[in-house]
Amino acid sequence: MCTTCGCSSDEPANMAQPGLQAKPLSVAGPPQKQFHLLERDVLQKNHHDAAHNRQHFEKSDVLAINLVSSPGSGKTTLLEKTILALKDEISFYVIEGDQQTMLDANRIEATGAPVIQINTGKGCHLDAAMVHEALHTMQPARHSILMIENVGNLVCPALFDLGEKYRVVTMSVTEGDDKPLKYPNMFESADICVINKVDLLPYVDFNLEKSKEHALRVNHKLKFFELSATKGDGMANWLNWLRLEHAGIPV
Amino acid sequence: MHELSIALSIVEIAEEEVKKAGGTQVEQIVLEIGSLASIEEEALAFAWQEAVKQTVLEKAIYVIQNTAGRAVCLACKREFELSFMYDLCPFCGDFRKELMQGKELRIKSLIII
Ligand SMILES: Nc1nc2c(ncn2[C@@H]2O[C@H](COP(=O)(O)OP(=O)(O)O)[C@@H](O)[C@H]2O)c(=O)[nH]1
Numbered sequence: 176m177c178t179t180c181g182c183s184s185d186e187p188a189n190m191a192q193p194g195l196q197a198k199p200l201s202v203a204g205p206p207q208k209q210f211h212l213l214e215r216d217v218l219q220k221n222h223h224d225a226a227h228n229r230q231h232f233e234k235s236d237v238l239a240i241n242l243v244s245s246p247g248s249g250k251t252t253l254l255e256k257t258i259l260a261l262k263d264e265i266s267f268y269v270i271e272g273d274q275q276t277m278l279d280a281n282r283i284e285a286t287g288a289p290v291i292q293i294n295t296g297k298g299c300h301l302d303a304a305m306v307h308e309a310l311h312t313m314q315p316a317r318h319s320i321l322m323i324e325n326v327g328n329l330v331c332p333a334l335f336d337l338g339e340k341y342r343v344v345t346m347s348v349t350e351g352d353d354k355p356l357k358y359p360n361m362f363e364s365a366d367i368c369v370i371n372k373v374d375l376l377p378y379v380d381f382n383l384e385k386s387k388e389h390a391l392r393v394n395h396k397l398k399f400f401e402l403s404a405t406k407g408d409g410m411a412n413w414l415n416w417l418r419l420e421h422a423g424i425p426v
Numbered sequence: 427m428h429e430l431s432i433a434l435s436i437v438e439i440a441e442e443e444v445k446k447a448g449g450t451q452v453e454q455i456v457l458e459i460g461s462l463a464s465i466e467e468e469a470l471a472f473a474w475q476e477a478v479k480q481t482v483l484e485k486a487i488y489v490i491q492n493t494a495g496r497a498v499c500l501a502c503k504r505e506f507e508l509s510f511m512y513d514l515c516p517f518c519g520d521f522r523k524e525l526m527q528g529k530e531l532r533i534k535s536l537i538i539i
């Protein structure tokens with residue numbers, strides 16, 4: 176990938192330990208066997224690509240956010256409302272990950288923000304190389320926010336760093352407050368947890384305090400926003416956080 | 427099912443290592459998988475069959491070494507083993523912890539022929 180963009184290319188680091196590598200076990204007769212102690216991370220290529228994306232983001236002061244959740248938790252709605260509320264102050268760019276359709280990309284396009292759709296087909300997550308390609312196509316302006324809506328799936332996207340600054344996991348109150356216990360890796364890898372659809376709290380059996388307690392048990396550093404993307408309750412806190420992050424004022 | 431992309435990444439690395447070593451195929455591959463890595467071994471075995479076809483791993487035996495989860499409690503500073511990411515500290519009951527081990531997903535070694 177570094178060869179296509181020409182920016183700071185380097186070979187994936189080989190983790191093999193010198194003296195231990197390529198030790199021939201037998202020399203007598205074919206086939207020759209070689210034992211290789213590798214200790215290589217399986218996702219090393221993705222880690223490398225993610226680090227490379229991160230360089231892009233830092234160089235052009237782009238705040239990249241990776242939005243993950245189960246299908247239907249409200250990622251696209253949250254994006255639409257966020258862009259509409261802040262578009263006079265902040266330039267947004269959006270990457271939409273979806274297995275098949277263009278539906279979400281069309282919804283984002285209607286807000287006026289530039290959007291690229293990545294269809295992953297059978298793949299159930301975005302990876303850093305896909306985001307890199309989209310980056311070079313879209314070229315987000317300096318000092319903008321790049322929102323990446325991942326494929327709706329609480330398992331696979333947890334493993335794939337995209338180079339984002341923040342990973343935002345959304346759960347909605349219609350999903351059950353044990354979500355963080357069932358999908359711990361996603362909550363463990365996230366920085367922010369949005370609890371969406373709070374307008375439905377009176378109608379569902381969802382214990383808000385318990386859901387947060389569950390989430391904190393897998394990740395004590397999580398920061399929460401409770402909101403209703405459609406009705407607007409709690410949106411002000413979320414928007415304010417984005418404003419401050421965009422301005423580079425750590426919250 | 428991310429196990430397929432995991433299997434494909436393993437194939438990619440194995441192809442590269444075999445080429446570097448001047449070999450033709452892999453006889454044995456040892457994978458280290460942490461018990462908190464969110465890899466389902468059955469799903470991986472299934473994906474494996476697809477992913478290794480006509481590659482240097484086609485005939486390889488694969489061995490999985492599991493690594494247990496370990497964390498250090500941020501309240502009492504003691505270390506403990508955990509079976510689930512959401513486990514509380516068995517000594518003081520606190521929920522704040524730093525994971526030290528258990529998310530590994532590594533190729534430990536290869537025997538190349
Ligand atoms: N009641 C309620 N419905 C919501 C809220 N946010 C999203 N929805 C609805 O939930 C459904 C799925 O939302 P969508 O944004 O497409 O979810 P995504 O799959 O995570 O992108 C849509 O019908 C939305 O209108 C909310 O805050 N309250």
Ligand SMILES: [Mg+2]
Pocket residue numbers: 250251252279324
């Ligand atoms: Mg969506």
Ligand SMILES: [Zn+2]
Pocket residue numbers: 177180181182227231307311
């Ligand atoms: Zn690049």
Ligand SMILES: [Zn+2]
Pocket residue numbers: 177182183184185223224227
């Ligand atoms: Zn690179």
Ligand SMILES: [Zn+2]
Pocket residue numbers: 299300330331427428429
């Ligand atoms: Zn998957």
Ligand SMILES: [Zn+2]
Pocket residue numbers: 499500501502503504515516517518519520
């Ligand atoms: Zn403790």
